[in-house]
Amino acid sequence: GAGVSQTPSNKVTEKGKYVELRCDPISGHTALYWYRQSLGQGPEFLIYFQGTGAADDSGLPNDRFFAVRPEGSVSTLKIQRTERGDSAVYLCASSLNGHIDEKLFFGSGTQLSVL
């Protein structure tokens, strides 16, 4: 596609439920990143994929959070037993090869609200 696509754009769920957030990176981009942004804060790193593997998952806050990228393109961020503190905008970004001097392209994000 033309840009990074994230679905859904908005997700409202109840505390304790399971949610999946999807990211479609730019075609051909091997590097994919997930960030979380709370109101008034900068994006906070969650996980970085290079191809199908998680090269750095040190930002995942706890074991309720998990992400996959089985075919090296689309990625899904999965949150189990959601808590109100999980409410935030979840941003996905991709770059061509993951080199540090490459431009990152961000999606518009998924606004997650946990009631």
Added chain:
Amino acid sequence: KQEVTQIPAALSVPEGENLVLNCSFTDSAIYNLQWFRQDPGKGLTSLLLIQSSQREQTSGRLNASLDKSSGRSTLYIAASQPGDSATYLCAAYNQAGTALIFGKGTTLSVSS
């Protein structure tokens, strides 16, 4: 551990004014320093990337400088326009080069 701070948190200026946004970082061993723009309800758009060996980078009315020794970067916007109204974020990579560490941003409002 890299930490990034931005001041001011918010800035309001009349159209046509030149302005400077500030960014500071704690670990001077950076790979590069990046500036992004974020519009409400949108993702981030990359504006400028200054490599660690560079002192500044320019794109149109935007000029970003980097002083590694003092741990500072500035984004200079010339002749501001209402369309420049947005949140501006700076970021530097962590030591492993795998994750960008962002500041909280400066929210700019340019009035006509």
